[in-house]
Amino acid sequence: MQKEIRGPQKLGPLTPLVGEWEGDEGVDLSYHNKDDQTSETTYFEKAWFKPIPLQENGRQELWGLNYGMTAWRHGEEAMDPFHDELGFLLWDKAHGEIMRTVVFGRGIAILAGSSAKPHDKTLTFNATPGAPHYGVLQNKYLLERAEIRDFKSAFEINDDGTVSYTSDLLLKLAATGEEMHHTDRNTLHRVRRYHPGTEHN
Template sequence: MSDEIIKNLGPLATLAGTWEGDKGIDISRIKSKETETKYRERVIFAPLGPVNNGPQQLYGLRYSMTAWRLGEEDAFHEEVGYWLWDAGNKQVLRCFMVPRGVLINAGGDAEENSKSFHLEAKVGSETYGILSNKYLDETYKTKEYVLDVEIHDEGSFSYKEDTRLWIPINEAIFHHTDQNTLQKI
């Protein structure tokens, strides 16, 4: 890891490395029924940068996450993407995709030394938005994504995320939520 990259990661600097947690709680719909699943996960954050967009300069973390139901060997969720710090605009961004055919580009305001931040994305937004494959767009359309992250001093961080899905069968919004606390290993 380059010290130059780390010092330019702003509020993301602490996250560089490998993290694990086994206190995850996933609330989702399985076979049309709200279901709670306890899980463990592993996240790897690898520093990168600078990424130059003309005068904009980003530093970030390339990441991959895998989650397993407690007691099972096969993963039930994966995602890959980037967490980015835009110091000039004081923005944290999280751009990622899941292999179900969903892409999310979420963002929010933060200070360089922030220990917590709030990110959002909405379907239809031209900046912080959401794209889904045709099947999901018609059956479980992701309308909004909200993420709150808290970085703790003792080598851990926690998150709560709410993926708001429109389900046409009952014309309602379902809050698919995930939360966990991870420790640096």
């Protein structure tokens, strides 16, 4: 069982994510252009979530984390990763909202969000291309070849102290002329906590 966290929790529902994590149960379902097929790839992943200073937009106050997630296909752990992302997870207590701002090395940027309560165990982040607030941008080539039509992701805070996530990109593929769901899922185990007075980069 995970040790219960008490107190005001400035990070709200993001509080349990703080630290460094690893997961060896990743499954990626995607279309592979070179092989012209859709198939699953299993992967190993490292992730970190670090608190950031208070962000103020006028009267809006956001507490949150910056984070990174990097994944290697099984059997390729000593090679270049096949996925890398950087972003922020933000908590707006006054308005009961969580946000995920993320950029992918492939030339994609997403601002996703949803409503949330301080002690929620399921955190969802949704975005739709063209939306004025929670939306999606991608580079010109990807827009022509694999247009993103919807984005949904969720983090599940598990009772055993692990964190599971799912991600679903609805794509319109030029190669097939059809839509498909590019999905990822994994369960992460914390391997390091952050404490005052300890050295960490």
